[in-house]
Amino acid sequence: MPFFKRLKLADYLILAVLAGLIGYVVLTIEGKLNYEWRWELIPNYILRYREDQEVWFANLLLQGLIATIRISIYASVLALILGTILGIARTAENLTVRMLARTYLELLRNIPPVVIVFIFFFFLSQQLIDALNLNSWARGIARSENAAIWEFFFGDMRRFPGLVSGVIVLALFESAFVGEIVRAGIQSVPKGQREAARSIGMTRFQELRHIVLPQAFRKIVPPMANQFITLIKDSSIISLISIQELTYKTVELVASTRLIFEAWITTAAFYFVICFSLSMLFRRFERRN
Structure with a gap:
């Protein structure tokens, strides 16, 4: 021991x-x-046995946990892409590009995430969904023979537009922080290396690809890992716009069963296990590098 x-x-x-x-x-x-504590009821709301079909199926809390994991993964990938672009733009030679990137970053970093969620949902989300015709597309997928494959990656396809809204709004908010992390990583690379790259005829793109970004990403692994864990916790905010992730499902469970403390303690335990496990994983990854 x-x-x-x-x-x-x-x-x-x-x-x-x-x-x-x-x-x-x-x-x-x-x-x-x-x-009156009723812990014996909680396992039934995680996994439940359906006697008529003789199968186990995910109940409210596990459904919410799976949705949270999906949303966090997709939002993290999108936030990393957007944040990398923003970080590069923050170090661009063009003043206009730098100022536009800084305006975006400062705007999103200094507005509460709840406000951003509501602004995006009510003013942009529905217009985007209608423009892409996501509702009818998702309903068509839900009725198709290949629905199981789509549901594995995106859950209930009838709620796919809501998933898209949640992923985008989380990615937009988190990308502002990722952008600053990437900027700091790029600026940590000594200027002499960039000047040497240009002296041998490298373009700006080649300089970033072969010299700057590989070194920058090695240095920003710890803060980037922390930001990914923060994103998982921030995903609870999108329950306010009826995205059916873990927090939303917990609210449903509490409203229908009055298992107030049991449900919220279980939810807190789920978040802790995910975030702590990722923290240990990233720590091991840092040691290897």
């Missing part, structure tokens, strides 16, 4: 205080709020 061997007396005291605090909160909820 190497982990417990590393613990000292102070660590045990901290663990004891935390255990006492948790016990106090539980007793307070039971006593003052007269709350």
Whole structure:
């Protein structure tokens, strides 16, 4: 047990205080709020057995967790693409390009994400969905024979337009932070290397591709990993526009069963497990590099 061997007396005291605090909160909820814990019901809302078909299926909380993972992955990829473009634009030689990129970054970084979500949803999202005719396309896919393949990647295709809205608004918001991380990475590369690249006839694109970006991305792995974990937590915000991810499903569960503390504690545990696991994974990746 190497982990417990590393613990000292102070660590045990901290663990004891935390255990006492948790016990106090539980007793307070039971006593003052007269709350009856019903933890035995929670597993049924994660996985449920359907007796008529003799199969297990994902219930509310697991459905929301899967949706959160999907949205986080797609939004992270899009935010990385947009953020890289913005970071490169922030270091461009053209003043207009730099100012446009900075305006976008400063605007999104200094407006609360909830406001951004509502502005995008009510003023841009529906127009984009109508312009691309996503509603009728998604309904057609839902009725097709290949619907299972699409549902594996995107979930219920009838809710695909909502998924698109959630992914885009998250990516737009997070790309502002990714852009600043990329800019800092690019500017950390010594100017002498860029000047040497130009002296041997490299174009700006070749300089970025072969010299600057490979070094920059190695340096920005830690803050980029942290931003990806932040994006997972920020994904709960899009529940406000009825995107059926984990937080939205938890609200539904609480409203229908009154399992207030059990549902929210379980949801918090899901977020913690995902974010902590990614943190450990990225830490190992950093050590190898």
